[in-house]
Amino acid sequence: MRCAIPAGKVTAIIGPSGCGKSTMLQLARGFLEPSEGEIRFVDRRSGQSAPRPPMATVWQSFNLFPWLTILDNVAFGLEMSGVPKAERHARAMEALAKVDLRGFESKYPRQLSGGMRQRVGIARALVMKPEILLLDEPFGALDAQTRLVLQEQVAQIVQETGATVILITHSIEEAILLGDTIFVMTARPGRISREIEVALPKPRLLADLKRPEAVALFEEIYDLLKDEVVKAMTGESGAH
Numbered sequence: 001m002r003c004a005i006p007a008g009k010v011t012a013i014i015g016p017s018g019c020g021k022s023t024m025l026q027l028a029r030g031f032l033e034p035s036e037g038e039i040r041f042v043d044r045r046s047g048q049s050a051p052r053p054p055m056a057t058v059w060q061s062f063n064l065f066p067w068l069t070i071l072d073n074v075a076f077g078l079e080m081s082g083v084p085k086a087e088r089h090a091r092a093m094e095a096l097a098k099v100d101l102r103g104f105e106s107k108y109p110r111q112l113s114g115g116m117r118q119r120v121g122i123a124r125a126l127v128m129k130p131e132i133l134l135l136d137e138p139f140g141a142l143d144a145q146t147r148l149v150l151q152e153q154v155a156q157i158v159q160e161t162g163a164t165v166i167l168i169t170h171s172i173e174e175a176i177l178l179g180d181t182i183f184v185m186t187a188r189p190g191r192i193s194r195e196i197e198v199a200l201p202k203p204r205l206l207a208d209l210k211r212p213e214a215v216a217l218f219e220e221i222y223d224l225l226k227d228e229v230v231k232a233m234t235g236e237s238g239a240h
Contacts, residue, residue: 021168025057054131070101074096075091155205
């Protein structure tokens with residue numbers, strides 16, 4: 001099946017555990033090679049095939065260096081790319097401002113809450129100015145309240161960057177809040193069963209999830225997923 005990720009939009013990928021959502025991200029990033037088929041990148045101006053563009057990933061685990069300050073954590077990728085110290089620190093401060101963490105640049109990861117550490121991870125990705133931003137369940141390790149606040153903040157940040165975003169999530173609400181397009185996957189072996197356009201205006205707030213069209217969209221996605229989740233659960237229990 002051919003699957004196209006539109007440039008400058010947020011594509012959310014949702015499906016049961018083990019269906020291959022994160023594998024799709026690793027294939028896009030180049031960490032894995034496809035066993036069949038191909039991944040093509042297309043220049044949005046010419047429409048011609050292009051090399052893999054600059055990418056950055058925000059993972060579910062924070063993956064911060066505990067011995068580095070917040071500023072140096074955010075600037076780490078720039079340092080590895082040979083960016084001079086003054087420039088990388090200026091860009092890191094700008095990225096921290098985007099995630100409301102100015103004033104915390106001299107702190108260490110252990111001194112921050114889980115939600116703040118994940119915002120550092122987002123700043124570390126943004127500072128690289130990627131053309132494609134990959135979000136691999138970025139709120140999965142957070143408590144429910146922090147997750148809700150960060151979902152809204154990231155929706156705003158993503159809207160401002162104009163980057164192409166691929167979001168892996170287990171949350172239907174999260175897919176609706178952030179996505180322009182939602183790919184719904186089946187249980188293993190994972191296939192894309194439906195491509196759904198989200199027509200709600202952006203940027204979206206949590207209150208928008210109560211709108212009738214958002215509720216209808218939630219029910220549509222849930223109906224597609226519920227049998228697939230049962231299949232995945234049955235498969236897991238049968239494997240033990």
